[in-house]
Amino acid sequence: MTDYIDDSKTMPEPTVALIRRIRGGDGGARDVLLKRYLPVLRRWAHGRLPASARDLSDTDDLVQVTLLRALNHIDEFDARHTGSFLAYLRQILLNQVRDELRRLQRRPAGTELDNELPDLETPPLVEQMLGHERLRAYEQGLARLPKRQQELIMMRMEFGMSYPEIAAEVDSTPDAVRVMVARAIVQLSKELGGNDPAGPA
Numbered sequence: 738m739t740d741y742i743d744d745s746k747t748m749p750e751p752t753v754a755l756i757r758r759i760r761g762g763d764g765g766a767r768d769v770l771l772k773r774y775l776p777v778l779r780r781w782a783h784g785r786l787p788a789s790a791r792d793l794s795d796t797d798d799l800v801q802v803t804l805l806r807a808l809n810h811i812d813e814f815d816a817r818h819t820g821s822f823l824a825y826l827r828q829i830l831l832n833q834v835r836d837e838l839r840r841l842q843r844r845p846a847g848t849e850l851d852n853e854l855p856d857l858e859t860p861p862l863v864e865q866m867l868g869h870e871r872l873r874a875y876e877q878g879l880a881r882l883p884k885r886q887q888e889l890i891m892m893r894m895e896f897g898m899s900y901p902e903i904a905a906e907v908d909s910t911p912d913a914v915r916v917m918v919a920r921a922i923v924q925l926s927k928e929l930g931g932n933d934p935a936g937p938a
Contacts, residue, residue, distance in 0.1 A: 749773070749905035752822050759811055771804055773905070777823070778803060778830055781896050799837065803830040823892060823906055878928030886921035893918050 750769070758766035778800045807814070807826055814825055879887055885907075892898045892906060900911035900918070907914065 749901065751908035752906050753908060756811060756814070756822065759808065767808060770808070774804055774823075774826060775800060777896055777898060777902065778826060781827065782830060782834065799830065799833045803833055821888070823896070824888060827891075874929055875925075878925050881928055882921065882924055885917075886924055889914070889918050889921045890925060893922075 750766075752770070752773075755766045755770050755773075759770065779797060782796045782800055803826060806829055807822075814822065879890060882890070889903065889907070892903045898906070900914045903909075903914045903918070904911045909917070
């Protein structure tokens with residue numbers, strides 16, 4: 738996860754600050770944002786396309802298209818709420834993957850496709866931790882949490898982000914984020930009936 742953080746010893750610049758700089762025409766801020774989110778989105782997207790689809794459209798291509806689309810429409814994004822940019826990118830990427838799968842399903846007869854396409858709403862990391870049978874309960878419990886807690890859990894559990902990465906996203910510190918994530922997981926555990934879905938934070 739070191740790709741996400743500058744070589745400098747200072748904390749990464751908050752995403753909302755980068756967005757403000759990009760809107761002001763700062764090309765350097767644009768490059769920083771691209772480098773920040775490429776590995777994060779790549780991790781999330783990995784495994785969401787069937788093997789047959791990966792031969793036709795590299796996951797990395799979908800990730801890069803997602804980032805370019807987001808940056809080209811950056812003025813339309815509401816940057817007042819920290820933590821929401823990643824959810825914005827997630828939705829664009831999800832739409833990209835869905836479009837790719839629809840295109841594959843229109844392929845000529847006789848062309849093999851995987852019998853079971855992936856469940857795009859299922860976060861692979863979360864499924865590994867919870868087991869498939871508890872995913873629906875997870876999703877329902879998550880939806881009942883405050884928006885900030887939803888985003889923290891999404892970043893930590895779905896995207897596998899480190900505490901410094903999350904801190905840059907929400908304009909906080911790694912130590913504060915660690916506490917916030919732990920509290921969010923405790924709250925989610927209560928919604929799920931007392932079983933901690935992620936283990937130690």
